[in-house]
Amino acid sequence: MNEGKPARSGKRLLDYYWERLCKNRLSVVGLGFVVFLSLVGIFGPIFAPDPQKTDFMIKNLPPVGFSIEESVYEITTGESTTTVVWGRPDHPLGTDSKGRDMLAMLISGARISLLVGLLATGIAIFLGTFIGVLSAFSGGWVDNVLMRFTDVMMTFPFFLLLVMIVFIFGPSLAIIVLVIGLTGWTGAARLIRSETLSIRTRDFVTASKALGASDARIMFHHLIPNVSSLIIVMATLSIPGVIMAEAALSFIGLGDPMSTSWGTILNTGQHSLDTAWWVAVEPGIMLFLTVLSFNFFGDGLRDAFDPRASI
């Protein structure tokens, strides 16, 4: 493959994957948006105004460049006058029905969505990796017990469970993250188990055993690094699902009331679709773009890691 080329440094393999990833335009665009969103999520709230600050004098301001007609009914004269309201540059994305700044709310939402997405996926993938590798490596009854447990977990209607638990324990971000994380590992566990099963029989595992490696060493040094590409791809592709789940929960009113997430904004926006469409549309677009970006990026990663894929 690299016959004749000098092996420059230990980074060689990563460089190779990076080159392959870069050949997929969509995936680079996806990565770009994810990076942009992460920066916004991390640093945005420091600069943005308080997303919870209400100001009824400027409620329902449209985004810059858009206008709405507002009819004012004069009680004294009995006449209604229509004024055209234009968006103002100090609230570039408009305001909602309570006069909260949409941009500030979207920035806050980015932080919440990414936080929930990363944490819940982190828990799920960690559990999935651990259970999958352990199951494949141990074999026998351990494998049986773990995989049947996985099957049982898979039969739970996940969203219903989420709604129930949030209803019982009260809505908070921690609960949402935990529930999504603790139920979302099943698919990962199965995939990683099957991948590990094939790697476990490869000669280098026997060879390292022959040279004195312990079970733990084989698991952490040989099996997990060899399924790491699968882990990374799965994590990337499962983040959008988690973000959607959190948005859905917030949308039906079971989100964390203390935080402004995209789902919460959507929820408030649906009541004023006829007067202030942007309140619902803007978080919708953000969700759409975020999920799409993660999917593009994940697909690109999968192709880059797949030796059979021709790019």
Place this chain on the structure above:
Amino acid sequence: MKPETVLEVKDLKTWFFTRRGTVKAVNGVDFVLRKGECLCLVGESGCGKTVTALSILRLFDNPPGRIVGGQVMYKGADLTTCPMPYLREVRGGDIAMVFQNAQSSLNPVFTIGDQIAEQVMVHERISRAKALDRARTLMEEMNIPQPVRALKMYPHQMSGGMKQRAMIAMSLSCSPEILIADEPTTSVDVTIRAQIIHILRELKIRRQMSIIFITHDLSLVKEIGDRAAVVYGGRVVEVAAVENILKSPAHPYTVGLIDCLPDVSSQAKRLPSIPGNTPNPLEMPPGCPFHPRCSRVMDICRLTMPASVKITDVHKVSCHLFGDKNGGIAR
């Protein structure tokens, strides 16, 4: 003077309990390995050579495999029953193993240097820098060109011969007393094969290492072996010094094997072969496992397993032709 024995395999039996029946892959293997010698285990595919090697370090999958009898004595301990932590110390530290397929015996996600250094650090508490230094020395010893560069390579960047040599370097990293080489030259071309044989020979002399060399190729036995044990049907049927095996083979199976050696100068169109196949391990024939294919089969061969008989001090054979029941040597 008889050199000291470093490893003794006594009546080793490794059976695999499968759904279709019990496979007696190793069924009473006996041999000793002496210091600084190279013992070749010779035999056809499926005769139990590899399982014997794996059994020494208990490397086969359990279940379905299990050692049902016998001992592997090393430094006064029986490796078939010793506790796992001790066995792990022995593996790699005292007895190392090289497999036939170097291509897949190296972890594809780490560099060669990392893998050798890790190997050293598993057994010895030394710093990473020192371990890498040791790795470099080993690579030099293996005649790998530009060892420093090679240490930074991933397995897929190396040629097959380099990989096999890196593998040997890795197995030698903790200076084991015994090296088990399981057909280390099957997946490489003839020039690399010559290099590897050369390296192993050097090791034997320089480090006084004992080598168990597993092969089906008698020409390799001639080149590297001091003694050879011919394995058939999970048992050692003949063991002797290499010259004796090659010049005056006793067991009909060994005779057959040597007849099968291709001779470049010979005009024969067709290579001779031993009729039949290795027995189905699920249905081992009663008596001597070789009797269905043996050209000199006798009635007794179908009934009882021949015991090991000494022809000379250094030549032992398990065949009724040489048993007392037949009145001594019949050849």
